[in-house]
Amino acid sequence: MSLESIFIILISAILVNNFILSRFLGICPFFGVSKQVETAFGMGMAVTFVMTLASIITYVVYGLLDHWNIEYMQTIAFILVIASLVQLVEMIIQKTSPTLYQSLGVFLPLITTNCAVLGLTILNIDYDYNMGSSIVHAIGAAIGFTLAIVLFAAIRERLELAAVPEVFKGFPIALVTAGLMSLAFLGFANLV
Amino acid sequence: MNIESVLYPALLLGGLGLLFGIGLAYASKKFAVELDPRITAIRDVLPGANCGGCGIPGCDGFAKAVVDGEAGVGDCPVGGPDCTKAIAKIMGVEADTKERQVAKVICNGDTHKCKEKYEYQGINDCVAASLVSGGSKACDYGCLGLGTCVRACQFDAIEIVDGRIAKIIPEKCTACKKCVESCPKDVIDMVPYEQSVVITCNNNETGKVVRPKCSVACIACKICVKACPFDAIDFENNLAFIDYEKCTNCFVCVEKCPTKAIEGRLEKKEV
Numbered sequence: 001m002s003l004e005s006i007f008i009i010l011i012s013a014i015l016v017n018n019f020i021l022s023r024f025l026g027i028c029p030f031f032g033v034s035k036q037v038e039t040a041f042g043m044g045m046a047v048t049f050v051m052t053l054a055s056i057i058t059y060v061v062y063g064l065l066d067h068w069n070i071e072y073m074q075t076i077a078f079i080l081v082i083a084s085l086v087q088l089v090e091m092i093i094q095k096t097s098p099t100l101y102q103s104l105g106v107f108l109p110l111i112t113t114n115c116a117v118l119g120l121t122i123l124n125i126d127y128d129y130n131m132g133s134s135i136v137h138a139i140g141a142a143i144g145f146t147l148a149i150v151l152f153a154a155i156r157e158r159l160e161l162a163a164v165p166e167v168f169k170g171f172p173i174a175l176v177t178a179g180l181m182s183l184a185f186l187g188f189a190n191l192v
Numbered sequence: 193m194n195i196e197s198v199l200y201p202a203l204l205l206g207g208l209g210l211l212f213g214i215g216l217a218y219a220s221k222k223f224a225v226e227l228d229p230r231i232t233a234i235r236d237v238l239p240g241a242n243c244g245g246c247g248i249p250g251c252d253g254f255a256k257a258v259v260d261g262e263a264g265v266g267d268c269p270v271g272g273p274d275c276t277k278a279i280a281k282i283m284g285v286e287a288d289t290k291e292r293q294v295a296k297v298i299c300n301g302d303t304h305k306c307k308e309k310y311e312y313q314g315i316n317d318c319v320a321a322s323l324v325s326g327g328s329k330a331c332d333y334g335c336l337g338l339g340t341c342v343r344a345c346q347f348d349a350i351e352i353v354d355g356r357i358a359k360i361i362p363e364k365c366t367a368c369k370k371c372v373e374s375c376p377k378d379v380i381d382m383v384p385y386e387q388s389v390v391i392t393c394n395n396n397e398t399g400k401v402v403r404p405k406c407s408v409a410c411i412a413c414k415i416c417v418k419a420c421p422f423d424a425i426d427f428e429n430n431l432a433f434i435d436y437e438k439c440t441n442c443f444v445c446v447e448k449c450p451t452k453a454i455e456g457r458l459e460k461k462e463v
Binding site: 077 | 196197200201204205208209212215216219220223224225
């Protein structure tokens, strides 16, 4: 795998096809855990861990599915993998950082049903990526996810202090902001 | 259809599940977080209805609050004395058993006894009915009997009896106070479970005003106040009320009340 293709996959996953702002996957934690930069970053790290491991394991699992010609089982097998990984991450975070565990709250187990993770694993298969490219793609997607959620959290922190019209306060202005961010990321289209 | 098309998916998914299961079981040992054992112990003796009657979301939250000292051992209104004792034992403190309270509808004016102002044909709900000039009852303080409290009760302890009035079954009541909050007429009160004599009127009007409306209203005649041998009955806003600490359930007031506005549950009468 050439350095060039690694670079292209990374740029594509982080900026051009950003999972949240271009593919609209993983919107739930994007709004749920983006009140503080710190927790948003923690969420990003958790998703990074799950995405990277999930892409490795699902690559192997898909090999088995392909071998027996039962590719139609891909969705359920992948969800099984992701759910187990999320359980593992939950245990590790609870052990190592109780504060982060508290602030992530229900959104941690919800990574299980985070479509960004499932979407990534299925895209890996669709793009015919090999193991190396899958991992690079996963890391790129995770960085993109973290980038978007941390940027968004930073904006929301400042929005708390901004003079927002009464009707837009709270969630509505967050949605408007997310839309504008998505438009801004549209600027990266056709970069690669 | 060949057997392999069933066998392989089953084998693969089963195998994956088993593999991850073992992995997670190992991880849960390795990354086990030591919880305060008292939290789980308290959680086990709680009723587990997650009703929120204590003001804390869920029984898990309550167990944690007790251990953290934010809630008292007797603050679960649903569990009753047994639950309080069990929690006190776990926490190693003396239980100051609160008297069990139950909700009570303090109105006896069903449709046979209390007149109607108009015929209500709207939504079958007390809140809706009370918006139409305070409900169809001639008495503005009484139970409308459309069952808003029945729907609020999670323990099946309230029923609408003949004459369209709500009755609470004390044995089933867990004192979660959901009905008290739901009632638009504020006609449900908390009364000690052991108390058998209760004034069943909520009307603050004078006898002259209330008499034509309802035959079982408190007409503020003060006969009960004079009759009570223990000074347990007092008067405020044209309505008698009983000091439950002083009341001995002697039933004198029940017998003396000219409008039968004091209810005594006979099975509890002290002989």
